[in-house]
Amino acid sequence: SQTIHQWPATLVQPVGSPLSLECTVEGTSNPNLYWYRQAAGRGLQLLFYSVGIGQISSEVPQNLSASRPQDRQFILSSKKLLLSDSGFYLCAWRRAGRETQYFGPGTRLLVL
Amino acid sequence: GENVEQHPSTLSVQEGDSAVIKCTYSDSASNYFPWYKQELGKRPQLIIDIRSNVGEKKDQRIAVTLNKTAKHFSLHITETQPEDSAVYFCAANSGGYQKVTFGTGTKLQVIP
DSSP: OOEEEEOEEEEEEEETTEEEEEEEEEEEEEEEEEEEEEEETOOEEEEEEEETTTTEEESSSEEEEEEEEETTTEEEESOOOOGGGOOOEEEEEEOOTTOEEEOOEEEEOOOO | OOOOOOOOHHHHHHHHEEEEEEEEETTTOOOEEEEEOOOTTSSSEEEEEEEESSSEETTTTEEEEETTTEEEEEEOSOOOGGGGGGEEEEEEETTTTEEEEEEEEEEEEEEE
């Protein structure tokens, strides 16, 4: 069966510091991968998605970037965090050619 | 691009009553409509989905209806229980079917 992992689970970072969040999927090949952000009490904002290694589509221009160095690994990064970057970051995957997305456990980020 | 609107934003019902959440979408090409349930502090979990070749789908106490002509779909929960309390998100596929667009969420509270 397929499993999706995210780490770290929680993170407290000062404003201006860098960020690296990691997402990995097990048990499948060539998944479509997604990064979402959810501000407190709000909806799901799609940040990036990838249909293959090195292929990244950006949905929202901001100080975040994403990379997919391996087939089942998706990384979200920032060079300098802003207070507004605080939120719940969710990685999701879906099998290529299928519709359903499955979410990882999320990373809760607090920028102080 | 696709736009998904969801109503109401909050909903309180007595235990045992029914709850209905409604969504509309803008892209007539959308053909897949999932519903997710998110409990406090947890990841969104798929609870039911429907494809555009079907008008209604039911799974125990949960049902979803789709009206393609009017471009709206609804989630129906019967005999609500306190454990149904959560935030519910509707969504529609978009972007060449590579992603989904989420509604803004409905916070359902079931009062014992």
